[in-house]
Amino acid sequence: MKRIIHTLRNLLRSAVGFIVGRVVPIVIAVIVVGVGGAVFASLNPPSAPTAPSSQSYTLSDICGRLDTGAAGSLASTFQEPPTGVTDTMCTLSDVKSLSPQVDAANCATTGDVLTSKTFWGLCSGAGWGLLTGTATAATGQNVCYNASGTVISCTGTGQDGEYQLGATASPRFTDNSDGTVTDNLTSLIWLKNANCYNTQTWQNSLNSANGLASGSCGLTDSSAAGDWRLPNIRELASLVDYQTNPAPTLPTGHPFTSVVSASYWSSTSYLSPSFAWYVDFSNGYVSIRNKTANSYVWPVR
Numbered sequence: 001m002k003r004i005i006h007t008l009r010n011l012l013r014s015a016v017g018f019i020v021g022r023v024v025p026i027v028i029a030v031i032v033v034g035v036g037g038a039v040f041a042s043l044n045p046p047s048a049p050t051a052p053s054s055q056s057y058t059l060s061d062i063c064g065r066l067d068t069g070a071a072g073s074l075a076s077t078f079q080e081p082p083t084g085v086t087d088t089m090c091t092l093s094d095v096k097s098l099s100p101q102v103d104a105a106n107c108a109t110t111g112d113v114l115t116s117k118t119f120w121g122l123c124s125g126a127g128w129g130l131l132t133g134t135a136t137a138a139t140g141q142n143v144c145y146n147a148s149g150t151v152i153s154c155t156g157t158g159q160d161g162e163y164q165l166g167a168t169a170s171p172r173f174t175d176n177s178d179g180t181v182t183d184n185l186t187s188l189i190w191l192k193n194a195n196c197y198n199t200q201t202w203q204n205s206l207n208s209a210n211g212l213a214s215g216s217c218g219l220t221d222s223s224a225a226g227d228w229r230l231p232n233i234r235e236l237a238s239l240v241d242y243q244t245n246p247a248p249t250l251p252t253g254h255p256f257t258s259v260v261s262a263s264y265w266s267s268t269s270y271l272s273p274s275f276a277w278y279v280d281f282s283n284g285y286v287s288i289r290n291k292t293a294n295s296y297v298w299p300v301r
Contacts, residue, residue: 055074055075056074056075057072057073057074057075058072058075058090059089059090059091059092059094059095060072060089060090061073062090062095063090063094063095063098064090066095066098066099067098100120100122101122102122102123102128103122103123104122104123104124106122107122107123107127108121108122109121109123109127110131110133110134110135111133111134111135112133112167113131113132113133113134113167114133114135114136114137114167114185114186115132115135115136116132116133117132117133117186117187118130118131118133119131119132119133133167135166135167136166136167137166137167137168137185137186137238138164138165138166138167138168139166139240139241139242139243140240140241140242140243140244140251141161141164141242141243142161142164142243143161143243144157144159144161144162145159160242167185168185169183169184169185170184171184172184172185172251172253172254173251173254173255173256175192175255176189176221178219178220178221179191179192179193179217179218179219179220179221180192180219180221181254181255183238185238186235186238188231188235188238188300188301190239190256190298190299190300191212191217191219191228191298191299191300192218192255192256192257193217193218193256193257193258194256194257194258194259194260194264194296194298195258195259195260195296196216196217196218196258196297197296197297198296199294199295199296200265200294200295200297201291201292201293201294202276202291202292202293202295203291205230205265205295205297206229206230206267208299209228209229209230209297209299209300210225210226210229210230211225211228212225212227212228212299213225213228217299223301227301228299228300228301229267229299229300230265230266230267230297230298230299230300231266231267231298231299231300232266232267232268233266233267233268233277233278233279233286234268235266235300236264236266236278236279236298237279237284237286239251239279239281240279240281240284241284242284247261247281247282247283248260248261248281248282249261249281249282249283249284250281259281260281260296261281261282262280262281262282262295262296263278263279263280263281263289263295263296264278264279264280264281264295264296264297264298265278265296265297266278266279269291270288274290274291274292275288275289275290275291276288276289276291278295
């Protein structure tokens with residue numbers, strides 16, 4: 001090896017000696033096989049083109065995910081790019097144009113999005129990429145009171161009515177005209193008829209909600225048994241508007257029918273397993289009661 005290198009150096013010196021007034025690129029390729037066992041890089045692929053480890057997604061798959069959310073699929077074997085294709089192939093420029101763009105002026109933060117909801121943050125730095133919201137729903141309260149219950153200016157009080165924090169949506173609800181109502185704040189879909197089952201025990205309420213299907217309770221949404229459930233306590237309480245008076249304590253203009261100003265079961269058990277949480281829509285009160293007691297049923301999905 002040393003002798004080969006020494007010879008190459010002499011050849012290079014000789015070549016330079018014949019060049020006057022111009023630069024000539026000299027390319028010297030040296031292939032050394034079996035000398036000293038030295039390998040700087042391997043040009044071999046990690047596996048054969050037909051091996052499972054050679055499967056990959058195409059640029060079209062990536063564009064499809066960015067454009068429509070399509071999952072794409074791994075090729076069964078390594079695929080060469082198609083020939084003769086000009087305007088139908090996804091390019092790297094397409095990928096760039098479809099990718100989310102930084103928008104520091106209008107980007108949402110985790111505090112703007114409801115707890116457990118995932119979203120793609122557009123803020124640069126820590127606010128970029130797939131994130132999970134931490135915000136709670138706004139209470140709806142926009143008035144402040146003194147200790148006697150008299151309405152006062154909210155400025156400087158530190159009350160909920162001054163800050164009005166939490167996530168909101170406008171419009172809050174969408175009537176889907178199929179017996180269901182979508183909450184645009186939480187993305188939950190509620191049964192429009194809030195009193196299809198009258199009052200039931202907690203276990204019977206669970207069973208009724210789980211068995212709900214299209215064709216009953218005014219539903220024409222093609223849902224099947226098992227699609228619906230009893231809401232957990234946070235989901236149920238998210239419907240409460242604490243500024244609404246008189247009851248029921250739901251946001252003004254809601255599209256629900258037959259809402260009762262009384263207690264509704266949640267699916268959430270209390271620390272004592274014989275009790276469960278409920279929401280009373282006569283005043284927004286959240287508390288617990290024995291599971292053998294009767295409350296109303298409001299299915300969600």
